[in-house]
Amino acid sequence: MKEGREVTIYDIAKSLHISPATVSRSLSNHHAISSRTRKKVLEAAHEMGYRSNSFARNLRMQKINVLGVIVPKINSHFISSVIAGMEEVASEYGYRIIISQSMESMQMEKERVYTMFNNRVGGLLVSVACDTTNMKHFKLFFDKKIPVVFFDRVFEGNGNLNVVIDNYRNAYDITRHLIGQGCKRILHIGGNQARAEYKERYRGYRDALLEAGLVCSDELLLINKLDEKAGIEAGEKILRMAERPDGVFAANDICAAHCLQTIKAAGYKVPEDICFAGFNNDPVAEMIEPHLTTVNYPCYEMGEIAMRSLINQLSGSRIINAAGSIILRSGIIVRASSLRRKSS
Amino acid sequence: MKEGREVTIYDIAKSLHISPATVSRSLSNHHAISSRTRKKVLEAAHEMGYRSNSFARNLRMQKINVLGVIVPKINSHFISSVIAGMEEVASEYGYRIIISQSMESMQMEKERVYTMFNNRVGGLLVSVACDTTNMKHFKLFFDKKIPVVFFDRVFEGNGNLNVVIDNYRNAYDITRHLIGQGCKRILHIGGNQARAEYKERYRGYRDALLEAGLVCSDELLLINKLDEKAGIEAGEKILRMAERPDGVFAANDICAAHCLQTIKAAGYKVPEDICFAGFNNDPVAEMIEPHLTTVNYPCYEMGEIAMRSLINQLSGSRIINAAGSIILRSGIIVRASSLRRKSS
Known part of the structure; x- marks a missing residue:
């Protein structure tokens, strides 16, 4: 493979000695392709660094889904423990998380929300910035029914799930x-x-x-x-x-x-x-x-429960969501x- | 816009009362399109939640680039300070960062590297996991000449830049x-x-x-x-x-x-x-x-310098990279x- 050039289905076909059509069909989960061939193609695509919309879609279909986390700042035991709880549950269900900081600024939070959207995350977990006064910037997610769970710093009455303490x-x-x-x-x-x-x-x-x-x-x-x-x-x-x-x-x-x-x-x-x-x-x-x-x-538990709620929503169960808020035990x-x- | 459906160039065209061809050309930075129209289209695309390869490419061309950071765990003052330093420099240059944890596992690190690659990050900053024994999983990035800067936990002689202390x-x-x-x-x-x-x-x-x-x-x-x-x-x-x-x-x-x-x-x-x-x-x-x-x-400085080195490489300056290692002052x-x- 030449350096710097995007890998194409032709490169994959060549390396596996199969036709480009077979590669294309494998990547799009076509019914005419055996699971053995599909597996071989996916592995080669993975190794060779192939990336395209259809491959990304395929990754999603394989449920190797990426979830986004936006926090004000990763500078406290509190936030790092919440993230540890999220990571634990995410990996249990085969999800990966990417994290971004709003740096306590609503403007930067907006940009992060859009970056996450553009990275096609399957769901979002958010604790809002200090000066965030509204939720308009989450509309992209709400409109597409991509679930968003708020934790710690939340908005009342947004119709989404909040995980908080009293x-x-x-x-x-x-x-x-x-x-x-x-x-x-x-x-x-x-x-x-x-x-x-x-x-x-x-x-x-x-x-x-x-x-x-x-x-x-x-x-x-x-x-x-x-x-x-x-x-x-x-x-x-x-x-x-x-x-x-x-x-x-x-x-x-x-x-x-x-x-x-x-x-x-x-x-x-x-x-x-x-x-x-x-x-x-x-x-x-x-x-x-x-x-x-x-x-x-209970920061670790907050992370676990927020992530579990998000994954529940992704798998179609919206029972917890109906609650509006989950208030964790503290003291x-x-x-x-x-x-x-x-x-x- | 209907909920749950992907936004197309036709939706954008309709909302702006212009032709789909104009939208398409605006999104691909065609020379025949005025900057005023292009700006209008980009804003509408942004607001309506349009996402496609060409739009992502366009975002990249606008230098709203996303850089990836992979760390063992976000559970220490050390790591959070390094990230704070990175965030400072990244935002100065108009970059955004997404962060992922390897949870001290080489296997998970491999997956994170691939997730970052698939998210098309413009560069990567990495401190490796405790049990990482080789760098094969970064080959995807090396092959494509996407710059990778290692910090704190690094590999000697990998041909890439390391930022460390003595x-x-x-x-x-x-x-x-x-x-x-x-x-x-x-x-x-x-x-x-x-x-x-x-x-x-x-x-x-x-x-x-x-x-x-x-x-x-x-x-x-x-x-x-x-x-x-x-x-x-x-x-x-x-x-x-x-x-x-x-x-x-x-x-x-x-x-x-x-x-x-x-x-x-x-x-x-x-x-x-x-x-x-x-x-x-x-x-x-x-x-x-x-x-x-x-x-x-000097954790904050390590974050700043690692990020600055990465951005230098992205802007074509590979002077620092020639050094192989940057050893920060400590005591x-x-x-x-x-x-x-x-x-x-």
Whole structure:
């Protein structure tokens, strides 16, 4: 085979000493071709690097299907665990996945959606970008009835399946726990409130405070990117506060852990002076000292279930889809960062 | 547009009130078509979800090229940082990337390579699986002169570009540092020795010991998966040893940190009783107490440079490629886990 040139059915025919018509018929699954010949042709086509629409169609007919995954960013234990769960189920059913990042931008998400469409993926799994305000860019998939499953960051009422956790309930529960440990002035570090998921975590926190008759003010709310830098800056800000909080609930563990480390380095005791709680059960939660109280986010299971739902839809079963949303079991994990000896 | 049916040039023609021939010519960049008409047709094709070989070709001609990335697993800070660096450069040049995991299996890697080929990626960036023993499965790309750049886990002498760090040198330097801190019995926790990268880290460690006249025995070498579980088990094993090491150098930080935590929980002091060193400069290195001495692996830069090299090759510049390998600057970072007060 000459380098750089596209392989044709004539090249395959020549290498197998059969007619081009036989190759063409094999590639299009023609009934007149024996399965032995077809297999031989497919293998040769595969090896020689033949690619064409009909061959791609044939690959699809063989159910070697490719599914697309679009995530905001592959930079967290959360996302990598979700993807691990997806990969596990996909490989069980003979599917392969390709992954793309929207980099937290709706514009880039649009482009990724189109790239996936043009790559003819059999289905799509999506957690949307921070600034995604609508779902118009998924219309290509909806119109063609190519299934799309959303997970973690989703849209309500889109008619498609969402796989989520109860953000409100977990935030409410963890704030109640901090109150139970004697915290009276609890600060919340939240993510972009345009996203329902972060808004729900804030609402859960707020309702628990109001219910207990505690102060819930703008002064006790910090909104940032929830990354390492944001955690350190939040810690510095808390250290400068005239009236220091005695509890901190951050919307993720990375931010909570770096905030905790900053406060501790300034000489304050955790949990005696300030209790800390995070969200996700990231590995850092058990690395930081004291270990961090957090919400157990079932990320691996989320990946498994989202993928299983997608594959169910591909195989014609739309039973789960009828549900609209799947809410996974989650709950809080209490560790030393919020357990005051006097109350334990 | 009817749902579920492929969009044709006739649909596009109808929606724009122009002839199918004009649509066809626009999609194939025919010279007789004005750029205004072509733009209108391309936009309509895009919106309506038209997909065909010629349209894909056209997209490629517009340089909206897709590049493929194959990694062992997206489960580490290292890999996510490399991908972040790649994404940065790709978007700067108007490329999009799709990512696939080999799950540390050569067989799955083969399949991913073929999926990428069939998706007609313009180039490939690869870090190979743990058990990949040859490069035959990349022949499809080599034959067609589609550029492939390997990073981190590479093959020597494959004629393609490798982007790496000096594993031997860094391991040698960090072991020398431990010896300088008074360690006389240093244990190494290494990865799969079939992979040159881990073998080199072991060799660097061994040569530093031999040079200093220290013991280098099988008893002081543990080979495992370098994950959290392996780190804990290594710690338990060390605790059971009759003659305990006074220094541990692990081939990554995750393993080192969990081993350190296990040893510390048993009542030993770090670095007084045992010094610890890791590899990668993962965020856990600064989360664990005491902070972990490690090798600063320039992962983000590795992603940037690998992507830049690939794009250079795509644009016809093969200057860097002539080099065969790019070795990135790296070096050790000394932190409290190996700094004994008596020597500091």
